[in-house]
Amino acid sequence: MALAYDPLFIASDKALSAFDVASPPHPMILTQDELKRIAAYKAVEFVESGMVLGLGTGSTAKHAVDRIGELLRQGKLENIVGIPTSKKTQEQALSLGIPLSDLDAHPVIDLSIDGADEVDPYLNLVKGRGGSLLREKMIEGASKKFVVIVDESKMVKHIGGSKLALPVEIVPFCWKFTAEKLRSLLEGYGCEANLRLGEKGKPFVTDNGNYIVDMHLEEDMGDLGAVSDAILRLPGVVEHGMFLDMASTVIIAGELGVKIKNKQHTTTSS
Numbered sequence: 001m002a003l004a005y006d007p008l009f010i011a012s013d014k015a016l017s018a019f020d021v022a023s024p025p026h027p028m029i030l031t032q033d034e035l036k037r038i039a040a041y042k043a044v045e046f047v048e049s050g051m052v053l054g055l056g057t058g059s060t061a062k063h064a065v066d067r068i069g070e071l072l073r074q075g076k077l078e079n080i081v082g083i084p085t086s087k088k089t090q091e092q093a094l095s096l097g098i099p100l101s102d103l104d105a106h107p108v109i110d111l112s113i114d115g116a117d118e119v120d121p122y123l124n125l126v127k128g129r130g131g132s133l134l135r136e137k138m139i140e141g142a143s144k145k146f147v148v149i150v151d152e153s154k155m156v157k158h159i160g161g162s163k164l165a166l167p168v169e170i171v172p173f174c175w176k177f178t179a180e181k182l183r184s185l186l187e188g189y190g191c192e193a194n195l196r197l198g199e200k201g202k203p204f205v206t207d208n209g210n211y212i213v214d215m216h217l218e219e220d221m222g223d224l225g226a227v228s229d230a231i232l233r234l235p236g237v238v239e240h241g242m243f244l245d246m247a248s249t250v251i252i253a254g255e256l257g258v259k260i261k262n263k264q265h266t267t268t269s270s
């Protein structure tokens with residue numbers, strides 16, 4: 001396992017603009033976690049003193065929050081306010097001394113940085129396999145810029161049709177009724193709907209006191225906007241994990257370097 005890919009190789013390259021690409025001097029074998037850290041460090045280069053920041057949730061976003069804490073401690077960032085997307089991130093940020101607030105006090109966020117479970121070529125996302133989709137969607141939807149950080153394994157042709165879960169947050173009241181409505185709505189895509197379980201086989205409970213149904217789809221959903229609307233119309237559904245047309249930029253770390261894609265144009269590394 002090689003550790004030699006130094007994210008500062010990217011971070012210190014003055015020639016890079018936000019939409020450029022960095023490649024390491026030679027290919028190296030990196031763990032998935034190292035790739036996540038590289039993407040996260042690159043995203044933190046967008047952070048400026050005085051910003052209100054949406055702080056994401058998950059193993060990739062954790063690296064970004066750590067890095068923001070480190071830069072604050074070193075005095076390289078000042079007057080940052082973080083808006084955490086989960087209780088877990090809130091605890092991490094507090095432990096790092098990052099000042100925190102919420103959407104009530106800061107309804108407009110300068111920049112959010114978060115991971116994703118799947119990213120399609122149009123920068124549509126599946127999120128929420130870590131359980132925080134509702135707060136993530138509220139906070140990232142209120143952001144002027146939303147930077148998504150992933151390792152290259154998260155890139156897919158179509159979101160949601162990979163048999164991996166599309167999470168849907170539902171109210172606990174009569175959850176079987178809602179899960180069945182969801183299954184039947186998405187039946188045409190070869191859908192199974194499974195209640196997410198947590199510790200000791202009990203239902204996983206979100207930070208908002210809700211349950212999650214994981215929708216396993218065999219086929220891609222085609223018109224994502226139509227499916228999104230139909231899911232949200234079901235009584236009992238609180239939110240789903242499709243983040244359509246929300247990401248401004250996606251930073252993808254791979255064995256051959258970092259690729260940055262944004263809504264308007266894409267660059268590729270060689």
Ligand SMILES: O=C(CO)[C@H](O)[C@H](O)COP(=O)(O)O
Nearest residue numbers: 058059060115128130131132
């Ligand atoms: O949406 C999320 C949490 O609800 C995460 O961003 C997503 O699950 C990616 O997680 P990771 O960075 O650990 O792969």
